Amino acid sequence: MLQLLVTAAGIYYVFHDPQKQAEIAHALRGADWRWLALSWLVYGAVEALATVRWQMLLRVQGIIVSWGRAGMMVTVGLFSNMLLPGLVGGDAIRLYLLCQKVPRKKLRGTLSVAMDRLLGLASLVVLAAMVGLVRFRWLNHAARTAHITYLALAILGGVTLGALLVFGVMGPRTFPGRLPFRHGIVQIGKALRLYREHPMIIVSAFLLTILSHLAY
Numbered sequence: 001m002l003q004l005l006v007t008a009a010g011i012y013y014v015f016h017d018p019q020k021q022a023e024i025a026h027a028l029r030g031a032d033w034r035w036l037a038l039s040w041l042v043y044g045a046v047e048a049l050a051t052v053r054w055q056m057l058l059r060v061q062g063i064i065v066s067w068g069r070a071g072m073m074v075t076v077g078l079f080s081n082m083l084l085p086g087l088v089g090g091d092a093i094r095l096y097l098l099c100q101k102v103p104r105k106k107l108r109g110t111l112s113v114a115m116d117r118l119l120g121l122a123s124l125v126v127l128a129a130m131v132g133l134v135r136f137r138w139l140n141h142a143a144r145t146a147h148i149t150y151l152a153l154a155i156l157g158g159v160t161l162g163a164l165l166v167f168g169v170m171g172p173r174t175f176p177g178r179l180p181f182r183h184g185i186v187q188i189g190k191a192l193r194l195y196r197e198h199p200m201i202i203v204s205a206f207l208l209t210i211l212s213h214l215a216y
Contacts, residue, residue: 007083042215049212050074050116053205057115060198061108065101073097091117115195118163119202123209125156 014020051067051074058065065073076097077090091113098109132139132153139149195202 003089004083046212046215047074047078049208049215053119053208053212054112054116056201056205056208057112057195058109060194060201061105061112063098063102063105063109063112065098069101111192119206119209120213121159121163122206123213125160126210127213128152128156 015024048071051071054074055065055067055070058070073094077094079090080093081090083089095106095110095113099106102109132149136149140146
């Protein structure tokens, strides 16, 4: 509700000014609708690829959802992202709808969304590394851009290393028997190992993510 109120206040602030309304109307009248139509089609492809990728991740976890149902969940989550600030709201709505469909596999469904986000991060790391290597001299020529470049690469590298460590160490023998929430942690480890046991699906989903980013 707080996010909704903040969003409503922001929309009111932008659109209550008659001058702003006139500027927006002028911009829309002058827009080339052919380019707008093309942009809608390309962005539609982005969300279609997201649906295919999530379906692949769900099926690794043994969750079978129809293509139409999965597309509906992704679209409703996208609508929530447009309405609410940030991306967490859309994921929460998507999980809520999924848990209604498969109430006994809430943890596996949650991990499918987490893996979806992790693939997005991994693809960004790869694309950022490519840009950094190709344009490193240009990015490094000024002090302001140099320290931002090093900071961004350090953050991306650290998060990637952390994700790899999670995949590497998660297992039933990793944690002592008296550790709080050990059972839940072990269940997460088992679900994560399912992804490790299907490397071709993960690689395919990763390539779809790269393609989705390029389309975006």
